[in-house]
Amino acid sequence: MSKRTLESFFKPKVNVTPVKRVKPNDITDHTLTHPLETKCENDHHHDNSHDADTDIDTNLGPPDSHPSYPIPIPQLPSHIAVALTHGTPAKEARAITNQPDLDLLYFQPYIARPTANELFKFLRRELPFYRVQYSIKRGAVETEINTPRYTTVFGIDDTSIFIHDPQRSQSAPSGSKSTPESGTQPSSSPSPFASLIPVEKTSQTPIRASKYQYTPRPIPTCLAHLQTSVERVTGARYNFCLVNYYADGNDSISYHSDDERFLGAQPDIASLSLGGEREFLMKHKPPPTTTTTGGPALQTQPVKMPLASGDMVVMRGATQSQWLHSIPKRKGKAGDAVRGRINITFRRAMIPAGTNNYYRYNVGVGPVWRWDETRREMVKIPEESEEFIHDKAEESGESDVTRGGG
Numbered sequence: 001m002s003k004r005t006l007e008s009f010f011k012p013k014v015n016v017t018p019v020k021r022v023k024p025n026d027i028t029d030h031t032l033t034h035p036l037e038t039k040c041e042n043d044h045h046h047d048n049s050h051d052a053d054t055d056i057d058t059n060l061g062p063p064d065s066h067p068s069y070p071i072p073i074p075q076l077p078s079h080i081a082v083a084l085t086h087g088t089p090a091k092e093a094r095a096i097t098n099q100p101d102l103d104l105l106y107f108q109p110y111i112a113r114p115t116a117n118e119l120f121k122f123l124r125r126e127l128p129f130y131r132v133q134y135s136i137k138r139g140a141v142e143t144e145i146n147t148p149r150y151t152t153v154f155g156i157d158d159t160s161i162f163i164h165d166p167q168r169s170q171s172a173p174s175g176s177k178s179t180p181e182s183g184t185q186p187s188s189s190p191s192p193f194a195s196l197i198p199v200e201k202t203s204q205t206p207i208r209a210s211k212y213q214y215t216p217r218p219i220p221t222c223l224a225h226l227q228t229s230v231e232r233v234t235g236a237r238y239n240f241c242l243v244n245y246y247a248d249g250n251d252s253i254s255y256h257s258d259d260e261r262f263l264g265a266q267p268d269i270a271s272l273s274l275g276g277e278r279e280f281l282m283k284h285k286p287p288p289t290t291t292t293t294g295g296p297a298l299q300t301q302p303v304k305m306p307l308a309s310g311d312m313v314v315m316r317g318a319t320q321s322q323w324l325h326s327i328p329k330r331k332g333k334a335g336d337a338v339r340g341r342i343n344i345t346f347r348r349a350m351i352p353a354g355t356n357n358y359y360r361y362n363v364g365v366g367p368v369w370r371w372d373e374t375r376r377e378m379v380k381i382p383e384e385s386e387e388f389i390h391d392k393a394e395e396s397g398e399s400d401v402t403r404g405g406g
Helices: 078-086 113-126 166-171 221-234 352-362
Strands: 094-096 104-107 133-138 141-146 150-155 160-164 196-200 240-246 253-256 269-275 278-284 303-307 312-315 323-327 341-347 369-372 377-380
Touching: 078 113, 078 221, 113 221, 113 269, 113 341, 113 369, 150 352, 221 240, 221 269, 221 341, 240 352
Parallel strands: none
Antiparallel strands: 094 104, 104 312, 133 141, 150 240, 160 196, 240 341, 253 323, 269 312, 269 341, 278 303, 278 323, 369 377
16 A cells, blocks of 8 residues: 555645644644543433453453343453543544545544554454345335445434433343443443433433334443543544444445434544554545536545554544545455454434434344454354344334334
8 A cells, every 4th residue: 555645645735734622613724632521411321422362451340231232242451441541642633624625633543553453353353243235226226235344333313312221220230330321431320231221312201112213222331432532532422333344355335425414414423443454535526517606616636545543534514515435445465455444433313314224224134243263254143142132122022112113
């Protein structure tokens, strides 16, 4: 892979300066001061806004178990949690605002490389993943799509929150811990993680069965630690965590923008890379022939950014509405493409359509995949396996929402 600097990809050449403070709608170059502190509104709520080949020290507590999880998800090793709390950002961000409608923060890195690599191995090994298949209709033609990467997702939109169900708290294993309403700090509450149930945010009444088509899942504590860190630096609040695993250079994501209505206007999306380096490409959406002021059409250049382990890009302002981004396929031994890579994005869905969308396209109804350290690849967990506890709400009755609701 070419080692050209980021600036060499832009024409004309521009100066990209460090950031002084984070303002989501500020399009001037600006250096990070102390990050914002996210506070919990109520310790009993959890609304999600907020390795075998290495020596791993003691984890912070027992694994997070929940009826919506196919497997228990362990807590972070303590040294990784400490590094995320006190060592981020590893370097200050650079603001990239030199092209029309482009508003980025670029951290190289956000997490120090050694910690990022350990976090990569931990998440690859411990999270449940999916290889989602779905169909789309273009006119009268229905096409089957096989997602070219492994995915998983946690979170719930702004209309709902997770709270502790006292009945579940009494029956769940003792010692489990969850996160508070903001989902951004480990909680000292004795209520176990397994007792979290989704309710209406305003009334805190049970969610009607038809609200969600899939069972929402609370963000596990290991990802909430990372969410806390990112929220403090960006000043944004998130309620969803999407995780992609690119097994090799054949896994990819095509040009797209995260401009769905359920994200609201000018969404703030933080995208963190772990593991192998891949190229992050951006291009402006096809502009109109003239601007709204009657002037000439916008002149923009494609953006090409190398994302190594620990690097993070925050896309803000009009970026999603006006720019497309992708991770292209990379064959052979092009740089680190043959290594696995995890991408984590934090975002905020405003309405139930966001929850339904994210679970449909990132969990779906297929089998669960897990990393096999011996085989060095993802393998399916058989449904009859004792550790496979796939949440099918209509069959098990363990969830307060049904998978088949509409």
